[in-house]
Amino acid sequence: MAQAAAVAKQPAPPPRRRGSATPRRLPYLLIAPAGLLMLGFIAYPVLSVFYYSLQDYNPTKPWRNGFAGFDNFVHAFTEDPQFWDTLVFSAKWVVVEVGLQLLLGLALALIVNQSFVGRSLGRAMVFSPWAVSGVLTSAIWVLLYNSQTGITRYLADMGIGEYGTSWLSDTSTVFPATVVADLWRGVPFFAILILADLQSVSKDLYEAAEVDGASRFQQFLNITLPHLKDAIILSTLLRAVWEFNNVDLLYTLTGGGPAGETTTLPLYIANTSVDAHNFGYASALTTVAFMILLFFSMVYLRLSKFGGGDK
Amino acid sequence: MITKDIDTVAPAAPAPVADEPPRRPRKGRRAWDEAPRWQIYLPLGIYLLFTLVPFYWILLFALREPGSSSLVPWPITFEHFDKVWNERSFGTYFENSVYVGLATLVMTTIVALAGGYALARFDFKVKRVFMLALLCSQFVPGALLLVPLFQIFANLQLINSLVSVIIAETVFQLPLSIILISGFIRNVPYSLEEAAWVDGCNRFTGFRVVVLPLLRPGLIAVGSFAFVHSWNHFLFALMFLSNQEKQTIPVGLNSLMSADSVDLGALAAGGIIAAVPVVIVFAFIQKWLITGFSAGAVKG
Numbered sequence: 001m002a003q004a005a006a007v008a009k010q011p012a013p014p015p016r017r018r019g020s021a022t023p024r025r026l027p028y029l030l031i032a033p034a035g036l037l038m039l040g041f042i043a044y045p046v047l048s049v050f051y052y053s054l055q056d057y058n059p060t061k062p063w064r065n066g067f068a069g070f071d072n073f074v075h076a077f078t079e080d081p082q083f084w085d086t087l088v089f090s091a092k093w094v095v096v097e098v099g100l101q102l103l104l105g106l107a108l109a110l111i112v113n114q115s116f117v118g119r120s121l122g123r124a125m126v127f128s129p130w131a132v133s134g135v136l137t138s139a140i141w142v143l144l145y146n147s148q149t150g151i152t153r154y155l156a157d158m159g160i161g162e163y164g165t166s167w168l169s170d171t172s173t174v175f176p177a178t179v180v181a182d183l184w185r186g187v188p189f190f191a192i193l194i195l196a197d198l199q200s201v202s203k204d205l206y207e208a209a210e211v212d213g214a215s216r217f218q219q220f221l222n223i224t225l226p227h228l229k230d231a232i233i234l235s236t237l238l239r240a241v242w243e244f245n246n247v248d249l250l251y252t253l254t255g256g257g258p259a260g261e262t263t264t265l266p267l268y269i270a271n272t273s274v275d276a277h278n279f280g281y282a283s284a285l286t287t288v289a290f291m292i293l294l295f296f297s298m299v300y301l302r303l304s305k306f307g308g309g310d311k
Numbered sequence: 312m313i314t315k316d317i318d319t320v321a322p323a324a325p326a327p328v329a330d331e332p333p334r335r336p337r338k339g340r341r342a343w344d345e346a347p348r349w350q351i352y353l354p355l356g357i358y359l360l361f362t363l364v365p366f367y368w369i370l371l372f373a374l375r376e377p378g379s380s381s382l383v384p385w386p387i388t389f390e391h392f393d394k395v396w397n398e399r400s401f402g403t404y405f406e407n408s409v410y411v412g413l414a415t416l417v418m419t420t421i422v423a424l425a426g427g428y429a430l431a432r433f434d435f436k437v438k439r440v441f442m443l444a445l446l447c448s449q450f451v452p453g454a455l456l457l458v459p460l461f462q463i464f465a466n467l468q469l470i471n472s473l474v475s476v477i478i479a480e481t482v483f484q485l486p487l488s489i490i491l492i493s494g495f496i497r498n499v500p501y502s503l504e505e506a507a508w509v510d511g512c513n514r515f516t517g518f519r520v521v522v523l524p525l526l527r528p529g530l531i532a533v534g535s536f537a538f539v540h541s542w543n544h545f546l547f548a549l550m551f552l553s554n555q556e557k558q559t560i561p562v563g564l565n566s567l568m569s570a571d572s573v574d575l576g577a578l579a580a581g582g583i584i585a586a587v588p589v590v591i592v593f594a595f596i597q598k599w600l601i602t603g604f605s606a607g608a609v610k611g
Binding site: 027132136139149151184245247266269274300 | 348351352354355358359361362363364365366368369372380382422423425426428429430432433435437438441443444446447448449450451452454455456457458459460462463478479481482483485486489514539542543544545546550561564565567568569573575578579581582585586589590592593594
């Protein structure tokens with residue numbers, strides 16, 4: 001930055017209008033590759049999902065293929081209890097995951113924002129699961145939760161719980177077990193974003209509050225939290241969408257089981273299209289998922305002040 | 312944006328610090344950034360236990376002998392690595408994953424650089440539409456588009472070719488990358504480029520000589536993110552690559568996990584092979600991550 005500023009001062013600024021010497025086509029040429037890729041591999045697939053949602057389409061039962069109107073939607077909302085179950089589980093999953101990730105992430109960010117010995121090492125270790133993939137997270141937690149040599153065995157050695165317990169295959173423990181596994185990877189996301197935002201809080205404000213006799217908790221409530229508000233809202237929203245769409249971890253850790261106990265809507269869609277080849281019905285379910293996502297994206301665009309903010 | 316804030320705050324900071332010492336003894340009160348040590352180390356220690364035990368667990372299983380239930384990986388054996396690399400074809404998977412990761416990195420960076428430059432430096436008719444498309448497509452999950460994407464790649468005869476996975480990974484990586492890069496470019500003063508044109512550069516050489524070197528930290532962050540993301544991502548490879556010769560590391564890990572009797576040692580060794588490149592990249596980009604990321608992603 002300093003180098004940039006130095007160079008900027010040297011020559012007298014040319015009396016040239018911005019972009020005046022540029023062919024009008026240039027910006028279009030520059031966005032063309034990105035635009036075409038996104039049209040072909042995002043926009044077109046989305047439209048084709050809408051199209052297939054109104055069709056009976058199953059490659060393994062070609063004799064039934066054809067226009068179906070809103071039959072797929074009617075079936076989902078009135079005749080498919082599993083659809084409602086997955087919808088309810090999706091909501092539960094998103095609320096619990098995002099809520100806990102936000103709270104723990106905020107606490108963690110506040111801690112590693114202090115100055116202490118070993119801070120950079122501490123930060124690196126605390127943030128490290130962020131980069132671990134969903135599949136690898138599953139692998140790690142399968143090792144931890146396995147009934148023979150997992151953590152329960154060593155807990156049983158210490159007299160806690162019973163030998164041979166498998167948290168992932170018991171319907172009463174599978175939810176907290178998967179939540180913890182995903183928290184392990186998800187908390188650093190919030191911690192990183194919140195820490196970044198914490199660094200731009202003016203120290204003067206704390207000094208002033210200190211002079212006025214505000215306690216540390218009051219300082220947090222009246223200075224830190226208002227400053228973080230925007231970052232928290234936006235990252236919560238993005239994370240909610242991300243957790244809703246998160247298929248990797250659940251697919252590999254539980255496969256949606258036991259007994260459909262951990263099946264989110266996107267996972268149900270993947271199973272319906274991959275295993276059952278019921279593409280028409282899967283497309284209708286996808287359309288429903290899009291409507292939910294659309295709602296979230298409207299809120300996001302509103303809050304990120306699109307329209308005022310872009311220059 | 313964040314760096315700017317820090318720049319403007321920094322010069323003001325030394326002054327208040329100077330008159331701080333006289334205040335300190337007052338009733339044992341501490342400044343905000345001087346919390347009692349135990350309030351830092353105790354929660355941090357507990358959290359680190361939660362973070363590090365799983366890592367230790369996978370190392371333990373990968374390094375200790377089959378059938379052992381010791382909590383210390385001693386004597387160390389590399390039997391599991393040998394088995395996974397050679398018998399379970401992780402050698403091939405690794406090669407495929409590297410290929411997909413690097414190709415995605417290069418494609419994403421180049422395409423996003425072009426798009427980001429256009430957004431940062433020009434006003435043009437479809438700009439708002441393009442921005443809106445970028446923001447909205449972050450909400451479209453690849454997982455929900457598996458079927459139509461499969462059909463497209465089948466029509467293009469790209470099923471069972473790594474090209475399909477590279478295209479899909481790049482496409483879903485683009486929106487965020489473009490937004491981030493246009494933010495980085497906006498931070499480089501336009502007058503620098505104009506000065507280069509006066510000195511006889513055209514737009515492209517001006518960009519290459521003046522802007523590109525300043526973008527390096529940002530490009531490293533975006534490129535590494537594209538690499539890590541495609542390295543980690545699982546569903547596209549699972550769907551588009553049915554031939555075992557073509558599969559990637561995450562698909563290999565999944566097949567180890569979904570086997571009837573899971574070979575835990577092999578799974579642990581496979582997991583470590585999957586983690587190594589990511590750990591290296593992560594260590595490398597960490598210092599750019601915190602400023603670079605939030606500046607683009609959250610602040611828009």
